[in-house]
Amino acid sequence: MESKEVAQVVADLLNSKKARDIVMIDIAEKSSFADYFVNATGGSERQLGALADEVEDKLAELGIELRSKEGRPETGWILVDGGDVIVNLFTEAVRDKYTLEKIWSDCESIIVG
Numbered sequence: 040m041e042s043k044e045v046a047q048v049v050a051d052l053l054n055s056k057k058a059r060d061i062v063m064i065d066i067a068e069k070s071s072f073a074d075y076f077v078n079a080t081g082g083s084e085r086q087l088g089a090l091a092d093e094v095e096d097k098l099a100e101l102g103i104e105l106r107s108k109e110g111r112p113e114t115g116w117i118l119v120d121g122g123d124v125i126v127n128l129f130t131e132a133v134r135d136k137y138t139l140e141k142i143w144s145d146c147e148s149i150i151v152g
Contacts, residue, residue, distance in 0.1 A: 042123035
């Protein structure tokens, strides 16, 4: 499965689980470490944890070995590294603070949901 397809599957999963502001960012041309970011906002720390678990399960189902999972719900940011697709799950306040979309604004972004 191509990385764009994996990113779309993950984004659709997050959308079905009520994550907000889901954005896929194609970083392949600008990055040596991944092809896509999938960024999403959870409504609470509890939801962040549940979303991260769902993403991890979906990647396993797709046969993608998890490289790492960083952060904790109480920090407001969980990163799930699926290799070519990296998923960033934020609370609203933490997402506003780090503005990853602005940092990668020269890359194509696809809004999901």
